[in-house]
Amino acid sequence: MTLFSNFHPLITDIDISSLAFWSKTFQERDDSFKRLRDEAPVSWHAPIEDLDLTQEDHGQAGFWAVVRAEDISYVSQHHEIFSSAKGHTMLHPGRPEMSVAAAFLDQDPPEHTAYRKVMSSYFTPKAIARLSEKIDARAAEIVDRVVGAGDIEFVAEVASRLPMLTVADLLGVPEEHMEMFRDNGDKLLALQDPDAGETEEERMAVVGEAFGFFAMLGTEMAEAREKNPSDDIMTALVQAEVNGKRLDISDITMIMLLLSTAGNDTTKQTTTWSVMNLVKDPAQKAWLLEDYDARINGAVEEMVRWASPVIQFARTATQDIEFGGQRILEGDKVGIFYSSGNRDDRLFDDPWKFDLARPRNPHLGFGGGGVHYCLGNGVAKAQLRALMKNILTKLPDIELGEPTYLVNDFINGVKTLPVTIR
Amino acid sequence: MTAFRIEVDRGRCTGIGICESLRDDRFEVGDDGTLILHDDSVTETEKSEFENIVLSCPASALKLIAVD
Numbered sequence A: 001m002t003l004f005s006n007f008h009p010l011i012t013d014i015d016i017s018s019l020a021f022w023s024k025t026f027q028e029r030d031d032s033f034k035r036l037r038d039e040a041p042v043s044w045h046a047p048i049e050d051l052d053l054t055q056e057d058h059g060q061a062g063f064w065a066v067v068r069a070e071d072i073s074y075v076s077q078h079h080e081i082f083s084s085a086k087g088h089t090m091l092h093p094g095r096p097e098m099s100v101a102a103a104f105l106d107q108d109p110p111e112h113t114a115y116r117k118v119m120s121s122y123f124t125p126k127a128i129a130r131l132s133e134k135i136d137a138r139a140a141e142i143v144d145r146v147v148g149a150g151d152i153e154f155v156a157e158v159a160s161r162l163p164m165l166t167v168a169d170l171l172g173v174p175e176e177h178m179e180m181f182r183d184n185g186d187k188l189l190a191l192q193d194p195d196a197g198e199t200e201e202e203r204m205a206v207v208g209e210a211f212g213f214f215a216m217l218g219t220e221m222a223e224a225r226e227k228n229p230s231d232d233i234m235t236a237l238v239q240a241e242v243n244g245k246r247l248d249i250s251d252i253t254m255i256m257l258l259l260s261t262a263g264n265d266t267t268k269q270t271t272t273w274s275v276m277n278l279v280k281d282p283a284q285k286a287w288l289l290e291d292y293d294a295r296i297n298g299a300v301e302e303m304v305r306w307a308s309p310v311i312q313f314a315r316t317a318t319q320d321i322e323f324g325g326q327r328i329l330e331g332d333k334v335g336i337f338y339s340s341g342n343r344d345d346r347l348f349d350d351p352w353k354f355d356l357a358r359p360r361n362p363h364l365g366f367g368g369g370g371v372h373y374c375l376g377n378g379v380a381k382a383q384l385r386a387l388m389k390n391i392l393t394k395l396p397d398i399e400l401g402e403p404t405y406l407v408n409d410f411i412n413g414v415k416t417l418p419v420t421i422r
Numbered sequence B: 001m002t003a004f005r006i007e008v009d010r011g012r013c014t015g016i017g018i019c020e021s022l023r024d025d026r027f028e029v030g031d032d033g034t035l036i037l038h039d040d041s042v043t044e045t046e047k048s049e050f051e052n053i054v055l056s057c058p059a060s061a062l063k064l065i066a067v068d
Helices: A026-039 A071-077 A111-123 A125-144 A154-159 A161-171 A175-188 A200-227 A233-239 A249-262 A266-279 A282-292 A292-307 A378-394 B020-024 B047-056
Strands: A042-045 A063-066 A150-153 A312-317 A321-323 A326-328 A334-338 A398-400 A414-416 A417-421 B002-008 B026-029 B036-037 B041-044 B063-066
Touching: A042 A326, A063 A071, A063 B041, A111 A125, A111 A233, A111 B020, A125 A378, A125 B026, A154 A161, A154 A266, A154 A414, A154 B036, A161 A175, A161 A266, A161 A378, A175 A200, A175 A249, A200 A249, A233 A249, A233 A398, A249 A378, A249 B063, A266 A398, A282 A292, A282 A378, A312 A326, A378 A414, A398 B020, A398 B041, B002 B036, B002 B047, B020 B026, B020 B047, B036 B063, B041 B047, B047 B063
Parallel strands: A063 A334
Antiparallel strands: A042 A063, A150 A417, A312 A334, A321 A326, A398 A417, B002 B041, B002 B063, B026 B036
């Protein structure tokens, strides 16, 4: 059957599809999501507007928006009904011939289980504790570099640096490739970034360049680890056997790409949003510093909840199902909006309040639960703990300038943040 | 006085480790990704804390069973 081909009548006039909508601020967008949470918890929408593609180009009829926390959790946890493999997990429509599975992100059990297990031991609490020394050292280096720096762009100079370096450390990327690894990680999301190029061709070329780099690096590293095994994810990937077979180089490259997108923009955004919030709320900053070690664990959960760096992921219905008062058909795309769930006042009192002392309510910042729960959640939190400690103690006087925001239906982001560090 | 027992659904547990991040004296994800449960007994006074841990498991792999 052709996926995403069923048309459904609109039941709401609330627009969450247009470029104009996604150009609004996080708070403005949530005004629409709040109305949906209250009036139409499951609703049909036109496909997300693309910079270049028409409906004829991508052939998609639209998507269901699931916006309440409880429903998002249900969809997330019922992978047999809402599949990640069937139509992959990208809400934004693309050319059907270009749809590539993003490794185990776009797989269901049992394949997902096998592939994720290849590297999951690198993400356990104990493994992350072993990585902490490196994370702490890198965080200190990054912040020390900007002490008393005056006017800088915070995202480029601070927030963006640690995540890719940590992914590189986890993979085992050699030090000489670190800078390029970081630069190319940012290029992977260029296709939907109007600043990356004027035309679809230009933006695709940027993405293509980045793909090329990762393919080259993946091949080089795989060969190196075959000869000299080490204690890193690349070694685990070359040694792994799934269904009795070794992974081929394209599997390995796609996994590298997955880690480089998943582990990059997410932590970077949470860092920027959190610093903005803490500078604007000196009382909370003081509260946190009063007893940092005891308070930071709960605090980072709130940082992730508030920032909700991943706005949504999609699933594809494997069967017809009544859900939220609507009839979803097999082959329909279903978007689960974590950023909306994290503002659901059915789950969070005063959801827009940045409250580091909030009781530890399970939030949706790492997903709605189930088998795809963010593998890197522990790494993200370790990075945030290290960065915040350094930023809050070594950069006590930060003056915020005017931020620019990412126009994107996938990542909730701050593109640039001019600051003055005294 | 043991009022409850922690039960792990091994089919659901994938060693994410949120439980360990909350009580690392009781939950330990081994280097191979398998959860080790150190002492599954929960007293009446501990009940609320462990109910929260059960709720925090993203894989819904934990349960608190009442002990007669």
